[in-house]
Amino acid sequence: LLHYGVTTDRHRHRLQQIVCQAIDSPLSDIGFKQADAAGLYLKDNKFSNVYVSDMLRARQTAESILKHNCSCSALQIIYDSLLKEKSFGIAEGQQMKEVKELAKAAGQSFLDFTPPGGETQEQVKERFKTFWEKLLQQIGHEHWDMADDGIQDAPVHVLIVTHGAYMRQAVKYLMEELNCSIPQVLNKSHMLSLSPNTGLCRFIVSLEKEKDWFRHTQIHCVFMHRADHLQLLQE
Template structure:
């Protein structure tokens, strides 16, 4: 079973294993989400579940996909977790534009951070959707923004100065009482596991037995359309989160999980700052057995798309 993750993207089992097909098999990914190869070997051949997942980050704002702008963003203040700001007027306009851009994309699941700015963004996008305006929004605290400890509420430039004084790049710097990148990765892994389980349980009817062959849309140039990469994929999840959190998720996808880059994309763009309501899309393949769905493969369709706010 496969699904589309916008911003990023299963199968269940009775006697064999099932997978969310995101297309080529990756041993690295497989071993990251299963116990041992020996244990997997006795489960039999996989069944496939293909899911496309768009991941919208919220900027304080985020990555895979961002939420809209807040007044704190505009004022150059660091929000993190302690400052739970609503969207500014511009943030609302950005979210409306994102909703219009995605209005014909049929989402099967929506996951969102439990912080105000992300929830507002998700609500606006869902309200604009013509295929699923009443879809349930699943709020998950594991999607919260990265905590910046004592730096929260201060100016972003102040944290930049703190990082410089510590001799560390800003993304890798952890202020006192803040979350390290590794701690955020633990939350990302926890969210993925929860999402995989929920999608596998809710979409068992879309699981396919045996090998699944789909045209690899990540290997061709994208047309810049809202439905790039979503053809023939039965499950499409939207994830709305935050900037720093999403940046770490991108690092986790591309470095830890060895996700290949989309054709024609400059590798240096992988970790560039995603704009508010910027979008990334990934294709994920999961192997599902009678214990846990396990990530088998991951491919990126596009990152940091902002066509809806170019004007």
């Protein structure tokens, strides 16, 4: 699970740290460098499936990552609107500090605040639930009969490229409603913090089949918001 790279709007002074869903900004030069760094970091991972938000910044991030991975050259990317960013309503395009002021006036934290006309956390969660169920069924039907030689050589390795606020609700759902286990070194506040651009989260999911339906039996978070690859940009 991966957050897209920095966009052009983040590097315009007057729109620095804006919040947006409807503004479909492309990656900036730094964003492409971040995506390339993530691609080099993941180049030896053989992905069986790739799901990406249909927004431009996520598409460009995924394409930049996969160009470094020769095992994915023939892989079809699935662009899915269920993975797009949370809608921020009247706050679309505003600076983050302005939205934080709106949240403060409403007596809420920035991360929990829903601007008028925006999507609630519950609505974003429902979108992810729909995607999750669709994902399990597709993965199950495509790969159920393939051998699994253990975690290192698991035949099913899925890459999902999406957005920060959406990722937070997805992780919250996995933890609180699907009982995802987490590493002892991590706490809940870190799990539910916003991911850095091109931050990586890894989950191991076990499935079982009942008749023609697939469901998870266990979910474990291996790491959260890893950004080791970005160190290469600072050297």
